[in-house]
Amino acid sequence: MNPQAIIDGLIAGSTIGLGAIGLTLTYSILRFANFTHGDFLAWGAYLTLTVAGVLGGLAAGLGAPVYPFSFGWGLPLAMFGGVALTVALTLGLDRILFGKLRARGADAIIIVMASFGASMALRSLLEFIFTAKPAYFTKALQIAKPLGLGMRATPDQLLVIGMTAVLVVVLHLLVTRSATGRAMRAVSENPSLAGVYGVNVENVIRVTWIIGAGLACIAGVMAGLLVQIRPYMGFDLLLPLFSAAILGGIGSIPGAMLGGLIIGLAEAFAVQIVGAEWRAAISFVILVLVLMLRPQGLFGQKGA
Amino acid sequence: MTALSVAGLHAGYDPDLPIVKGVSFDITRGEAVSILGPNGAGKSTMIKAIAGLVPCFAGHVRLGQTDVTGLASHHLVRNGMGFVPQTENIFTRLTILENLQIAAQLLPKAERAGRIAAMLDMFPDLAARPGELAGALSGGQRQMLAAARALLTEPQVLMLDEPSAGLSPKLVGQVFDTLRRISEAGVTLVLVEQNVRAALTLTERALVLVDGKLAHDGPSETLHDGKLLGELFLGHRTAEART
Numbered sequence: 027m028n029p030q031a032i033i034d035g036l037i038a039g040s041t042i043g044l045g046a047i048g049l050t051l052t053y054s055i056l057r058f059a060n061f062t063h064g065d066f067l068a069w070g071a072y073l074t075l076t077v078a079g080v081l082g083g084l085a086a087g088l089g090a091p092v093y094p095f096s097f098g099w100g101l102p103l104a105m106f107g108g109v110a111l112t113v114a115l116t117l118g119l120d121r122i123l124f125g126k127l128r129a130r131g132a133d134a135i136i137i138v139m140a141s142f143g144a145s146m147a148l149r150s151l152l153e154f155i156f157t158a159k160p161a162y163f164t165k166a167l168q169i170a171k172p173l174g175l176g177m178r179a180t181p182d183q184l185l186v187i188g189m190t191a192v193l194v195v196v197l198h199l200l201v202t203r204s205a206t207g208r209a210m211r212a213v214s215e216n217p218s219l220a221g222v223y224g225v226n227v228e229n230v231i232r233v234t235w236i237i238g239a240g241l242a243c244i245a246g247v248m249a250g251l252l253v254q255i256r257p258y259m260g261f262d263l264l265l266p267l268f269s270a271a272i273l274g275g276i277g278s279i280p281g282a283m284l285g286g287l288i289i290g291l292a293e294a295f296a297v298q299i300v301g302a303e304w305r306a307a308i309s310f311v312i313l314v315l316v317l318m319l320r321p322q323g324l325f326g327q328k329g330a
Numbered sequence: 331m332t333a334l335s336v337a338g339l340h341a342g343y344d345p346d347l348p349i350v351k352g353v354s355f356d357i358t359r360g361e362a363v364s365i366l367g368p369n370g371a372g373k374s375t376m377i378k379a380i381a382g383l384v385p386c387f388a389g390h391v392r393l394g395q396t397d398v399t400g401l402a403s404h405h406l407v408r409n410g411m412g413f414v415p416q417t418e419n420i421f422t423r424l425t426i427l428e429n430l431q432i433a434a435q436l437l438p439k440a441e442r443a444g445r446i447a448a449m450l451d452m453f454p455d456l457a458a459r460p461g462e463l464a465g466a467l468s469g470g471q472r473q474m475l476a477a478a479r480a481l482l483t484e485p486q487v488l489m490l491d492e493p494s495a496g497l498s499p500k501l502v503g504q505v506f507d508t509l510r511r512i513s514e515a516g517v518t519l520v521l522v523e524q525n526v527r528a529a530l531t532l533t534e535r536a537l538v539l540v541d542g543k544l545a546h547d548g549p550s551e552t553l554h555d556g557k558l559l560g561e562l563f564l565g566h567r568t569a570e571a572r573t
């Protein structure tokens with residue numbers, strides 16, 4: 027078996043893990059499976075691309091690749107704008123749709139169906155604005171460098187893995203050590219009691235959307251940087267995202283990341299063992315196995 | 331001076347079927363009051379409505395001079411209301427210290443550590459293991475943590491919904507000893523309780539709610555022999571003037 031599957035799996039798993047963290051946070055705090063999360067990835071990538079285009083128009087030098095990467099300073103700068111715009115998109119959607127349903131005390135299934143509809147609308151809107159033709163952050167080609175033990179990776183790919191590791195650690199510290207994180211965990215366990223403790227639950231929900239949207243945008247940019255940007259890129263990632271979040275245990279940030287890495291590695295090894303055409307089925311198989319054998323996931327709590 | 335004033339309160343889950351029907355009473359600062367009544371009388375619904383957890387359809391709730399009717403529970407806490415729900419009143423997946431830290435966020439930063447230390451002094455059982463998950467505590471210790479959390483912000487009024495529910499007699503004794511200390515410290519106490527004898531011993535005044543309406547409001551000793559209470563619970567008396 028080619029050990030390259032380990033690197034391929036870690037790279038795919040980084041994107042899946044980051045996306046799954048956002049998903050697991052919204053799932054545990056807002057208490058519904060948010061089907062729009064995949065589209066936030068795609069919107070994040072396209073919005074970052076748009077901002078990068080504007081920045082490139084303002085200062086052409088920002089687009090020139092910075093060694094050893096395939097992109098220039100324009101992309102990381104644009105990502106800040108992309109994150110801000112994706113956050114605005116999610117907060118706007120919460121204000122006009124999810125927040126209104128919450129205020130009416132709608133059942134979770136109603137909110138899930140609403141998110142499904144919103145997901146289709148967001149995807150169609152993306153296709154309408156940007157067309158279905160793939161787009162790219164960079165046209166520069168990169169040569170994968172040997173890492174030893176028969177594995178190779180490009181600098182962009184290593185950056186993605188490193189950035190994911192940093193983000194996961196920062197986020198884990200935020201949730202476990204800060205007042206905001208304590209409030210998030212409190213709302214996740216019992217929103218009504220959190221209010222009695224003096225926690226402003228709506229503020230916690232806003233923070234959750236902001237973190238989820240930010241991570242979705244970064245995950246979308248990573249996926250777009252390493253492969254390509256398409257309106258359906260988020261939708262295609264939805265099943266792996268849900269599988270990773272459920273495998274890790276709903277509400278667990280390290281769990282979602284580990285779940286993402288396991289899904290990524292399983293997909294990469296499946297490509298070698300049973301063929302690329304079965305790659306998409308792996309997430310589904312893992313999801314079904316987890317739901318049957320350990321529904322609380324690796325780090326989740328029973329009944330959570 | 332009035333700590334809590336409730337006037338013509340109608341509350342419940344459906345405006346067409348209110349559970350609390352036009353209840354009015356005033357509680358003065360430092361007073362300890364029991365709210366008693368048969369099952370289904372609306373005691374818990376009323377206390378939750380006052381605490382901002384159940385919709386109020388009509389009437390007013392005032393905390394001191396501030397009208398807090400219909401405010402969300404987190405606003406009420408900031409206005410000086412402490413509420414301890416009957417069940418699920420602590421965060422079991424957070425540590426004892428984290429439970430207290432969440433409540434302490436409402437205080438100025440300089441006061442937080444001092445107030446948490448004061449609560450741990452008041453409840454030595456909690457001080458012994460602040461880093462332990464609250465879910466590992468016994469029933470009585472959970473009630474103590476819930477009370478410590480509510481007291482941490484020095485509320486004007488502390489309301490407790492059946493603090494003895496599900497506890498062994500020994501633990502009930504511990505919880506009521508704690509509540510007595512809290513009351514003696516001058517905190518206004520409002521207690522919904524099924525354990526009538528313990529509640530009447532602790533509080534100086536009792537309100538009896540029957541079918542969502544106030545059926546009695548008077549000194550606790552008037553209910554000690556159980557005769558009047560029996561009549562009220564069985565519906566033989568529907569209204570009693572405040573004595």
